[in-house]
Amino acid sequence: MKKLNLFAGCWLLLAACQAPVSGEKEKDSVAVTDSTELVDTLPADSVTVIPADTAVIVDSTLVPGRWLQPVQGIDSVMQGFNLRKNGKAESVNMHSRLYDKWKLQQDTLLLWSHAEGDKEPVTEIDTLVIKMLNDTSLVVFPTNAAPGYLEKYTRKKGSRKGK
Numbered sequence: 001m002k003k004l005n006l007f008a009g010c011w012l013l014l015a016a017c018q019a020p021v022s023g024e025k026e027k028d029s030v031a032v033t034d035s036t037e038l039v040d041t042l043p044a045d046s047v048t049v050i051p052a053d054t055a056v057i058v059d060s061t062l063v064p065g066r067w068l069q070p071v072q073g074i075d076s077v078m079q080g081f082n083l084r085k086n087g088k089a090e091s092v093n094m095h096s097r098l099y100d101k102w103k104l105q106q107d108t109l110l111l112w113s114h115a116e117g118d119k120e121p122v123t124e125i126d127t128l129v130i131k132m133l134n135d136t137s138l139v140v141f142p143t144n145a146a147p148g149y150l151e152k153y154t155r156k157k158g159s160r161k162g163k
Contacts, residue, residue, distance in 0.1 A: 066083075098116055
């Protein structure tokens with residue numbers, strides 16, 4: 001009886017590992033999950049965890065603008081960046097990181113920056129995967145952060161055009 005169970009188990013394992021039958025096509029799929037409902041319930045200065053495989057379709061016309069978040073520990077002071085339509089970027093209340101330009105690649109926002117006062121300025125590129133974007137909120141995952149870490153920015157009223 002043990003041999004029969006072992007044989008049946010091996011047969012099932014082998015069957016599960018088989019390539020598709022001729023004529024069947026393997027399908028690649030990407031799940032697009034709307035995380036708007038989850039993110040909209042967060043306070044503006046909060047950070048949360050969302051599954052890494054959550055994909056977002058980004059409306060590139062919503063990206064330009066002035067995106068701000070409270071400075072950690074000083075909620076009355078805001079910091080962030082201003083993304084202009086021409087690809088130029090500016091830091092807002094960030095003196096250690098001065099943004100120069102930006103680019104959107106599918107769901108990833110690239111921000112080029114440099115540090116002020118360096119004898120030989122070093123250019124850095126922040127890579128932010130957009131997890132949620134609408135007219136008033138931008139939620140990103142910095143690729144150099146811990147898995148699941150998110151940052152939320154709010155668009156400053158009247159800055160939709162991004163000049």
